[in-house]
Amino acid sequence: MDRLLIVCSLVGLIGASAGCGEDSYDTRRDAWNAVGRRVCAGAESCGALGLGETVGTCAEELVADRCQRNDCNAPPLGTDDAINACLDAISRLSCSAPSLPAECTGVI
Numbered sequence: 001m002d003r004l005l006i007v008c009s010l011v012g013l014i015g016a017s018a019g020c021g022e023d024s025y026d027t028r029r030d031a032w033n034a035v036g037r038r039v040c041a042g043a044e045s046c047g048a049l050g051l052g053e054t055v056g057t058c059a060e061e062l063v064a065d066r067c068q069r070n071d072c073n074a075p076p077l078g079t080d081d082a083i084n085a086c087l088d089a090i091s092r093l094s095c096s097a098p099s100l101p102a103e104c105t106g107v108i
Helices: 002-012 028-045 054-068 080-091
Strands: none
Touching: 028 054, 028 080
């Protein structure tokens, strides 16, 4: 539960966020999946995933939460490059970061 709160607080502060590597993000779901995997990988490295939880299940929960409130079949607001910049910035976050980086604002 604490892990989910940490991840949700990070994602909740994005409002609209973004993607992954050299990939193409055709839908918001694609972008949220990339962000979810990156955030959850960070949570795993910080020891913040729940017992028995994986990066994959954590990301699935995050995507389900975001897509419940948004049209995830729509294209993302930002370009693939903007989404990748967000992902790179997420990778640089410390375990004590209170929110997602500014590079993630308005890109999903």
